[in-house]
Amino acid sequence: xxxxxxxxxxxxxxxxxxxxxxxxxKPLQEGATASVIKADDSSVVVHRDPTEVADxxxxxxxxxxxxxxxxxxxxPEAPQEEVYGLLKPVVTGATKGRNGCVxxxxxxxxxxxxxxxxxxxxxxxxxxxxxxxQIFRYASKRQPAKVSVSATFAQVYDDVLYDLLxxxxxxxxxxxxxxxxxxxxxxxxxxDGLAEYEAASEADALRLLWLGSERRKTGRTKANDLSSRSxxxxxxxxxxxxxxxxxxxxxxxxxxxxxxxxxxxxxASFESRxxxxxLHHLEHVVRTLxxxxxxxxxxxxxxxxxxxLTSMLRDSLGGNCRTALVATLAADAEHARESAATLRFxxxxxxxxxxxxxxxxxxxxxxxxxxxLREENRTLRAALREADGALTKAADDADRALRRAAAAExxxxxxxxxxxxPRGHRAASTSDSDAPPPRASAxxxxxxxxxxxxxxxxGAVVLKHGRTGLQSVQPRFAWVSAExxxxxxxxxxxxxxxxxxxxxxxxxxxxxVEAGGDVRRSRRSSMGGALDSCALTLIPAGExxxxxxxxxxxxxAASTALRDDWLAALRAAVAAAQADDAxxxxxxxxxxxxxxxxxxx
Numbered sequence: 395x396x397x398x399x400x401x402x403x404x405x406x407x408x409x410x411x412x413x414x415x416x417x418x419x420k421p422l423q424e425g426a427t428a429s430v431i432k433a434d435d436s437s438v439v440v441h442r443d444p445t446e447v448a449d450x451x452x453x454x455x456x457x458x459x460x461x462x463x464x465x466x467x468x469x470p471e472a473p474q475e476e477v478y479g480l481l482k483p484v485v486t487g488a489t490k491g492r493n494g495c496v497x498x499x500x501x502x503x504x505x506x507x508x509x510x511x512x513x514x515x516x517x518x519x520x521x522x523x524x525x526x527x528q529i530f531r532y533a534s535k536r537q538p539a540k541v542s543v544s545a546t547f548a549q550v551y552d553d554v555l556y557d558l559l560x561x562x563x564x565x566x567x568x569x570x571x572x573x574x575x576x577x578x579x580x581x582x583x584x585x586d587g588l589a590e591y592e593a594a595s596e597a598d599a600l601r602l603l604w605l606g607s608e609r610r611k612t613g614r615t616k617a618n619d620l621s622s623r624s625x626x627x628x629x630x631x632x633x634x635x636x637x638x639x640x641x642x643x644x645x646x647x648x649x650x651x652x653x654x655x656x657x658x659x660x661x662a663s664f665e666s667r668x669x670x671x672x673l674h675h676l677e678h679v680v681r682t683l684x685x686x687x688x689x690x691x692x693x694x695x696x697x698x699x700x701x702x703l704t705s706m707l708r709d710s711l712g713g714n715c716r717t718a719l720v721a722t723l724a725a726d727a728e729h730a731r732e733s734a735a736t737l738r739f740x741x742x743x744x745x746x747x748x749x750x751x752x753x754x755x756x757x758x759x760x761x762x763x764x765x766x767l768r769e770e771n772r773t774l775r776a777a778l779r780e781a782d783g784a785l786t787k788a789a790d791d792a793d794r795a796l797r798r799a800a801a802a803e804x805x806x807x808x809x810x811x812x813x814x815x816p817r818g819h820r821a822a823s824t825s826d827s828d829a830p831p832p833r834a835s836a837x838x839x840x841x842x843x844x845x846x847x848x849x850x851x852x853g854a855v856v857l858k859h860g861r862t863g864l865q866s867v868q869p870r871f872a873w874v875s876a877e878x879x880x881x882x883x884x885x886x887x888x889x890x891x892x893x894x895x896x897x898x899x900x901x902x903x904x905x906x907v908e909a910g911g912d913v914r915r916s917r918r919s920s921m922g923g924a925l926d927s928c929a930l931t932l933i934p935a936g937e938x939x940x941x942x943x944x945x946x947x948x949x950x951a952a953s954t955a956l957r958d959d960w961l962a963a964l965r966a967a968v969a970a971a972q973a974d975d976a977x978x979x980x981x982x983x984x985x986x987x988x989x990x991x992x993x994x995x
Contacts, residue, residue, distance in 0.1 A: 409492070412748040414465050414718035415740045416480050419725050420505040421470040426726035430733045432469040438462050438723070438737060442730045462737040464744060470725060474517065477509060477720070478524045484643070485525045487716045488632050489532040491639025491753035495646065495710035496521060499673075499739060500722030501732035502650030507622055509720055510647040511607060521720075522603055522628055522645045529632055529643075530596040540635045544592045545599055547606030548574070548585070550703050551624035552668050557588045558606035558626070568611055576705045583708060590631065603628060622649050623665045625672065625703050638756045644710055648673065648703075651732065675701040677739055683712045684745045716751050719743045800951035807955070878902065878971040880932075880941075880964070902971035905935040907964045909957065928957045932964065 417438050422428050429441045442458035466480050484494040498506040498521075512520030519527075533541035547558040555574040556563055563571040574587030593599035611624040630643045649669040675697070682696045698708040710717050721740035723733045755765065881898045909930055928950075932941040945956045 409751055410748050411716045411751045413743050413746045414481070414484070414716075415721065415744040416466045416468065416477070416718065417462075417464050417721045417723060417737065417740060418468045418472065418477055418505065418509060419470050419723045422725045426728070428725050429727040429730035430723050430725040432467050433461065435467055436463060436465060438464070438467055440730055440734045440737065441727075442734065443727075460734055460737075462741055464721070464737075464740055474509075474512060474519060474524075478521060481521060481718050481720070482528070484716045484718050485528050487751070488630070488641045488643040489529060489634075491634065491637065491641050491755065492751050493641050493643070493709065493713075493715040493754065495644040495707065495715050495717045496720065497644070497646035497648060497707070497710075497718075498720045498722060499648050500650065500736050501724060501729060504650065504722040504724045504729070504733075504736070506650065506720075506722045507647055509722060510626075510645060511603070523600060525630065525643065525645060526596055526599045526603070529630060530599070536634065536636060542592070542633045542635070543594075543599065544590045544631045545602050546585070546588055546590050546627075546629045546631075547602060548588055548627045548629070548706070549606075549610055549624045550627070550672065550706070551611050552665070553672060553702050555585070555588070555702050555706070558609045559589060559591055559602060560587075564609060576702055583705070585706075599630070622647060623669070625649050627706055633756065640754045640756045644707065646707070648676075651735070672701045672703050675704050676707075677742070679704050679711055680739070680742050680746060683747070684742055712746060712749065714749070714751055714754075796949070796951045799949055800955065803952055803955050807959075878967060878974065880967070899932070899941055900971070901932075901964070901968045902975045903935055904932040904941070904968050906933045907931070907961055907968055908933060909961060928953045930957055930961050930964070932968070 419430055419432060419438070431439045431441070433439045439459065439461050442460070468477050468480070481496050484496055488494045498510050500506050508518075508520065510521050512518050512523055529543060533543065549556045549558050551568055555576060556568070556571050557574050560572055565571070572587060574585055577584040577586055591602055593602060606626070606628065610622065610626055612622055626647045628645045628647075630645070631640070632643070633640045649672075651670055651673050678697055678700065696712065698704045698711075704711070709715055719740055721736050723736060725733075755761075878901050879898050880901055907930060909928075927944055927946045929942050929944040931943075934940055943960065945953050945960070
C-alpha cells in the first residue's frame with residue numbers, strides 16, 4: 395500500500411519545530427534503591443556505582459553521578475494525563491495538516507508500552523487512545539464538513555515489516571506471517587503489504603489498536619514478564635476535506651534495549667541482538683542529524699536505509715514533521731546503567747536542529763505551483779525587508795561612527811593647536827619657514843604667510859598637474875615658504891631645506907583655491923591600500939595648469955577635515971601673495987575661464 399501523499403505546500407505557514415524530549419521516571423519498586431532522581435522540571439540525575447562507571451566508556455562524571463538536561467521531566471507520580479499534555483501539540487498539529495511523530499524509547503520494563511498504550515482503567519489510557527479521542531473530537535466539530543480518519547498498525551520484528559491488522563498474520567509463528575516491504579518512489583515512501591483501514595469513529599480506531607496490540611510479538615525477560623520484542627508503529631491519517639489538509643501521525647512503541655548479560659544463548663538472545671542493532675541504527679541516524687548543521691561541515695548522507703525502522707521513520711526524523719521523544723526510565727539502582735544510556739540518547743535527540751514544519755495541502759499540481767510561487771514571493775519579500783533593515787542599521791551605525799570620528803578629530807585638532815600655539819610663536823622668531831599658518835579667512839598683506847607644514851602628520855598628500863592623469867601617486871611633503879611659494883618634495887628625498895624640493899609654484903600666479911569634489915575611494919595608496927580621499931585645486935590666474943592636492947587621512951571625516959584646513963591656509967597664502975604683488979606694482983595675470991576644477995582618478 396502506498397502511503398498517502400504529502401503534497402507539502404510552501405504557501406502554508408511553516409512553523410519551526412525543535413525535537414521535543416520528555417523523560418518519564420517509572421515508580422520505584424518496593425524495597426528498591428533509587429538511582430534516577432528528578433532534579434527539577436527539566437533535568438534528571440543518575441547515581442551509579444563508581445566501580446561500574448570506571449569500566450564504562452561513556453561520558454559520565456567521576457564518582458558515578460551524571461546530570462542530563464531535557465525539555466521536560468515527569469516524575470514517578472506524574473499521571474498519564476500530564477504526560478499526554480506535554481505531547482498534545484504534536485497531535486494538534488496533525489489536525490491542522492502537519493505531520494507528527496511520538497516515539498517511546500527506553501530499556502525493557504521501563505514503562506514504554508504503558509505510556510503509549512496505557513493500562514486497564516480509563517484514567518490510565520495511554521498516548522494512542524488519547525490521541526484518537528482528540529482527533530475524533532476535532533472531527534465532530536468540523537461537521538457538516540467531512541474529516542476522514544484511517545489507520546495502519548505495523549510491527550518490525552527481526553528487521554522485517556509485518557502488518558498487525560492483516561487477518562493472515564494471526565498465527566503464533568511469526569515466520570508464517572505475510573511480510574511487508576518499505577519502498578521508495580521518487581523520494582516518497584511506499585509500504586507494500588501494509589493496508590490502510592478506515593476508522594469511521596473513535597470506537598473503530600480503538601478496535602484497530604487493540605486488535606494489533608494482541609498480535610504484537612511479546613516475550614518473557616528478566617526485567618518484564620510480558621516484554622515487547624518488536625517495534626510497533628501505529629499511524630493515523632487525518633484528511634480534512636474543508637481545509638484541504640492531509641497529515642499523518644506516527645505513534646511508536648520501540649522494543650526495549652537491554653544488556654546481553656541478561657540473556658541466555660537462545661531465541662531471546664537472538665531477539666535482543668536484533669533489537670539492539672535496530673536501536674543502534676536509530677541512534678546512528680540521530681547522531682548524523684546532529685552533525686548536519688550550518689555551523690559544521692554538513693554530512694550529505696543520513697543512513698535511513700540501514701534498517702526497516704529508520705526507513706519507516708525517515709520523514710519523521712529531520713523531515714517535515716513535529717517529532718517528540720518520550721524517554722522512559724527505571725528508577726532502581728539495578729538499571730542505572732541502562733537509564734543513563736537512555737538519557738544520553740534523549741540528549742542527542744534534543745541536539746537535532748530545528749526544522750520548518752509546513753501544512754500538507756491536498757492540492758492538484760496547478761494549485762501546488764501557485765501556492766509554491768506565492769510562498770516564494772512571501773519569502774523573498776521577507777528577506778528583502780530583513781536585508782533592508784540590516785542595511786539601514788549599518789548605514790546609521792556608519793553615519794554615527796563618522797560623526798563621532800569627526801568630533802574626536804576636531805577636538806584633538808583644537809587641543810593640539812592649544813598645545814602648539816606658544817611653541818609656534820617662539821619658532822616664528824627664529825625661522826619664517828617654520829611659522830604656523832594663520833587661520834584668518836581674509837589676512838592682511840602685512841600678515842606672515844601661513845605654513846600648513848604641521849598638517850602633514852595627519853595624512854598623505856598627492857599632487858597632480860593639469861587635466862589628465864596623476865603625475866605621481868607618491869605622497870609628498872608640501873609647505874608654503876617665506877617667499878609665498880608652495881613647495882613640495884617626495885617622501886624619501888634626502889637633504890633639508892627648500893633647496894631639496896621636488897617642485898614649487900608661486901602662489902601669486904593662482905587666482906583662487908577651491909574644493910576638488912566629494913570624498914571618494916582612492917585606487918591606490920603608497921601608504922597602504924585604498925583610502926577615503928578628497929582634494930582641493932589651485933585655480934591658475936593665467937594659462938598655466940591647475941594644481942590639485944589629494945589628501946588621504948584614513949577616513950572620510952579625517953580626509954575632509956585635513957582638506958578644509960589646507961583650503962583655508964592656501965586661500966590665505968594666495969590672498970597674501972596677490973596683495974604683495976599689488977603692493978610691489980606687479981600686474982596680475984588675467985584668470986582664464988578655460989581651466990576647470992581638477993579631479994583625480
